[in-house]
Amino acid sequence: xxxxxFLVQTLRIAIPYLFAAAGGVLxxxxxxxxLTLEGWMLTGAFTAxxxxxxxxxxxxxxxxxxxxxxxxxxxxxxxxxxxxxxxxVVGIAINLLAVAVTRFxxxxxxxxxxxxxxxxxxxxxxxxxxxxTGVLASLANPLVxxxxxxxxxxxxILYRTPFGLRLRAVGEKPEAAASVGVxxxxxxxxxxxxxxxxxxxxxxxxxxxxxxxxxxxxxxxGFIALAAVIxxxxxxxxxxxxxxxxxxxxxxxxxxxxxxxxPSQFVEMIPYVLTIVAVAGVVGRAAPPAALGKVxx
Amino acid sequence: MSLINEAIPDPAVAPxxxxxxxxxxxxxxxxxxxxxxxxxxxxxxxxxxxxxxxxAAVFKLLLEGTWGNAYGFGQVIYKATTLxxxxxxxAIGIRAGLFNIGxxxxxxxxxxxxxxxxxxxxxxxxxxxxxxxxxxxAALGGASVASVPGVLKARFGASEVIVTIMLNFITLxxxxxxxxxxxxxxxxxxxxxxxxxxxARLSSVIDAFRGSAANFVLLVALAAAGxxxxxxxxxxxxxxxxxxxxxxxxxxxxxxxxGSVWLRAMLxxxxxxxxxxxxxxxxxxxxxxxxxxxxxxxxxxxxxxVGRNHxxxxxxxxxxxxxxxxxxxxxxxxxxxxxxxxxxxxxxxAVATSVPEVQRLLRSTVRxxxx
Numbered sequence: 001x002x003x004x005x006f007l008v009q010t011l012r013i014a015i016p017y018l019f020a021a022a023g024g025v026l027x028x029x030x031x032x033x034x035l036t037l038e039g040w041m042l043t044g045a046f047t048a049x050x051x052x053x054x055x056x057x058x059x060x061x062x063x064x065x066x067x068x069x070x071x072x073x074x075x076x077x078x079x080x081x082x083x084x085x086x087x088x089v090v091g092i093a094i095n096l097l098a099v100a101v102t103r104f105x106x107x108x109x110x111x112x113x114x115x116x117x118x119x120x121x122x123x124x125x126x127x128x129x130x131x132x133t134g135v136l137a138s139l140a141n142p143l144v145x146x147x148x149x150x151x152x153x154x155x156x157i158l159y160r161t162p163f164g165l166r167l168r169a170v171g172e173k174p175e176a177a178a179s180v181g182v183x184x185x186x187x188x189x190x191x192x193x194x195x196x197x198x199x200x201x202x203x204x205x206x207x208x209x210x211x212x213x214x215x216x217x218x219x220x221x222g223f224i225a226l227a228a229v230i231x232x233x234x235x236x237x238x239x240x241x242x243x244x245x246x247x248x249x250x251x252x253x254x255x256x257x258x259x260x261x262x263p264s265q266f267v268e269m270i271p272y273v274l275t276i277v278a279v280a281g282v283v284g285r286a287a288p289p290a291a292l293g294k295v296x297x
Numbered sequence: 298m299s300l301i302n303e304a305i306p307d308p309a310v311a312p313x314x315x316x317x318x319x320x321x322x323x324x325x326x327x328x329x330x331x332x333x334x335x336x337x338x339x340x341x342x343x344x345x346x347x348x349x350x351x352x353a354a355v356f357k358l359l360l361e362g363t364w365g366n367a368y369g370f371g372q373v374i375y376k377a378t379t380l381x382x383x384x385x386x387x388a389i390g391i392r393a394g395l396f397n398i399g400x401x402x403x404x405x406x407x408x409x410x411x412x413x414x415x416x417x418x419x420x421x422x423x424x425x426x427x428x429x430x431x432x433x434x435a436a437l438g439g440a441s442v443a444s445v446p447g448v449l450k451a452r453f454g455a456s457e458v459i460v461t462i463m464l465n466f467i468t469l470x471x472x473x474x475x476x477x478x479x480x481x482x483x484x485x486x487x488x489x490x491x492x493x494x495x496x497a498r499l500s501s502v503i504d505a506f507r508g509s510a511a512n513f514v515l516l517v518a519l520a521a522a523g524x525x526x527x528x529x530x531x532x533x534x535x536x537x538x539x540x541x542x543x544x545x546x547x548x549x550x551x552x553x554x555x556g557s558v559w560l561r562a563m564l565x566x567x568x569x570x571x572x573x574x575x576x577x578x579x580x581x582x583x584x585x586x587x588x589x590x591x592x593x594x595x596x597x598x599x600x601x602x603v604g605r606n607h608x609x610x611x612x613x614x615x616x617x618x619x620x621x622x623x624x625x626x627x628x629x630x631x632x633x634x635x636x637x638x639x640x641x642x643x644x645x646x647a648v649a650t651s652v653p654e655v656q657r658l659l660r661s662t663v664r665x666x667x668x
Contacts, residue, residue: 083651273467280449
C-alpha cells in the first residue's frame with residue numbers, strides 16, 4: 001500500500017513535468033531554446049482557470065489553457081523566428097512577462113493579488129457517492145493519461161513521421177534542411193506552438209488539481225522540466241525517465257519529511273545538480289541539437 | 298542576433314568624417330532602446346486603459362513618485378545601485394561571449410557573504426577596515442558561485458547558460474537552508490544584524506533623502522562601472538576579452554588562451570554581481586534576508602542589453618529600470634504595480650528583436666546618404 005501510494009504520488013508530481021518536458025523536447029529538437037517552459041506553463045494555468053471559471057467546465061478550461069500557452073509561444077516564435085531575437089534573452093523576458101501579466105489580470109479579473117476563486121476540476125472520486133476515494137481516485141483525471149502519453153507522442157512524431165525527420169534536421173542542420181526544400185521557419189513555428197500547447201497542459205493540470213490559480217503557482221516546475229530535457233539528452237524516452245526520477249525524489253522527500261533525514265532544500269537541488277553534471281560531461285556528455293539557439297535566415 | 302554591439306567599421310561609412318561616423322554609431326546604439334521604450338509606452342497605455350484609468354495621469358503619477366521628490370529619487374538611486382552591479386556583471390560576460398544568467402544567485406551569495414563577514418568581525422571594528430573586508434567578502438562570494446560555470450566552460454565547454462540557470466536554484470536553496478537552520482533570528486528569515494561594516498545612507502549628508510534607502514554603496518557601483526570601462530577598453534586583458542567575445546577561434550589563433558579568458562570573465566562577472574548584495578546588506582538593512590535579490594539579478598540582463606554592454610550605458614539603463622520599478626509602487630493604488638513588470642519585459646523583448654532589424658534599416662539609409 002505504501003508502495004502504491006508512493007507510485008501514485010510520484011506520477012501526480014511527474015505529470016506537469018512530463019507535459020512541459022514533452023513541449024521542451026519538441027521545441028529544442030527544432031532548434032529553439034525552451035527557457036520559456038515556465039512562462040508557457042504559468043500562462044496556461046491562468047487561462048485554464050479563466051476558462052473554467054467563466055464556463056464552469058474543466059474541458060473549456062483545458063481548451064483555454066492550451067490557447068493561452070499557444071499565444072505565449074506565438075510571441076516567443078515571432079520574436080525568435082520572425083525577428084531573430086536572442087532566444088535566451090527573449091525566453092527570460094517571456095518568463096518575466098508571464099508572471100507580470102498573470103498578476104495584472106488576476107487583479108483585473110478577480111480583484112485579488114494572490115489567487116483566483118475556486119474553479120471546477122476533474123473530480124470523479126469525491127462528492128458523487130464516494131466512488132473510489134482511495135489513492136487511485138486522484139488518477140481519475142483525463143490529463144493523467146494524456147500527460148503520460150505526451151512524451152510517447154513526441155517520440156512517435158520525432159522518429160516515426162516524415163515531419164519529425166524534418167524537425168530533427170531543422171534542429172541539427174537548418175541550412176542543409178533548407179537546401180532540400182524543408183521550410184525551416186514553418187517547422188520551427190509548429191514546434192514552438194506545439195511546445196507551448198504541451199507545456200500549457202502541464203500548467204492546466206496543476207491549476208485544475210488545485211482548483212484555483214495562485215500567484216506564480218508553477219514555482220520553477222518549468223525549469224525542472226527543462227533540466228529533465230537536458231538530463232535526458234533531448235531523447236524523449238530518457239527525458240520521461242528523468243521526469244519520473246525527479247518526481248520520485250520529490251515524493252520521497254515529502255514522505256520522509258517527518259524523519260528529517262535530508263533537509264528539503266537539498267532534495268530540491270537534485271534535478272539541478274544532476275543537470276550540471278550531465279552538461280559537464282562527467283558521465284556521458286549531454287550534447288544539444290547542433291543548431292539549438294542559432295539564428296537561421 | 299549578436300548580443301555584442303561592437304561598432305564594426307562599415308566600408309561604406311568609412312569615407313565619412315570621424316565625427317559623423319561617431320554620430321551614426323551613437324544613433325545606431327540608441328535607436329533600439331528608444332524604439333523599445335516607445336513600444337513599451339504603447340503597451341503601457343493599453344494596460345492602463347484596460348484598467349479604466351487615464352494613461353497620462355498614471356504616467357504623471359509615475360514620474361512624480363520617482364524623479365518628482367527627494368524620497369522617490371533616493372529610492373530610484375538605491376535600486377539603480379544594485380542594478381548597476383548586476384548589469385555590469387552581465388555586460389562583462391557578454392563582452393567575453395558568455396551569457397551569465399546566474400547573477401541572481403551570485404547577488405544573493407554576495408549579500409550573504411558580506412553579512413557573514415560583518416557578523417564575524419568584532420563589534421567596534423573601524424569602518425575603514427570593516428567595509429573593505431565586507432566588500433571583499435561579497436565579491437568573493439559572487440565569484441565563487443560563478444567559478445562553477447567558469448571552470449566547467451573553460452575545462453569542458455559546458456554551456457554556461459544551462460549551468461548558471463541551474464546554479465541559481467542550487468545557490469538559493471543552499472542559502473535558504475543556511476538561513477532556516479543555522480543563522481536566522483527566531484521567527485524571521487534573516488540573519489542577526491552585522492557587528493561592523495555598515496555603510497552610511499545618503500540622508501546622513503543630504504537631509505532631503507531622509508527615509509530612502511540610498512546609501513554610499515552607490516560610489517562603489519560607480520567606481521565599478523569606471524573600472525569595467527577602463528579594463529575593457531584600456532587594458533590588454535580587456536582587449537583579449539573582447540576579442541574572445543567576438544571571435545573565439547580567431548582569438549585563439551592570435552595566441553589568446555580562450556579558456557582562461559572565459560574563466561576570468563566569469564569570475565569578474567560573479568564578483569560584480571556579488572558586490573551588488575552589499576547595497577542591501579551593508580547599506581540598507583544591515584542583515585542578509587532570504588529573497589532580498591528579488592529578480593535584480595535577472596533584471597541585470599535587461600540593464601546590460603539596453604545599456605548596450607557599455608558601462609556608461611549600463612548606469613543609464615539601471616536608472617531607467619529603477620525608475621520603472623519604483624514607479625510601479627507609486628502607481629499601485631491606481632493600476633496594479635505589475636504593469637511596470639510587463640513594460641520591463643516588453644522593453645527586453647523589443648530590444649532583443651529590434652537590434653538587427655533597426656540596424657539593417659539604419660545601415661541602408663547611411664549607405665544611401667553616403668552615395
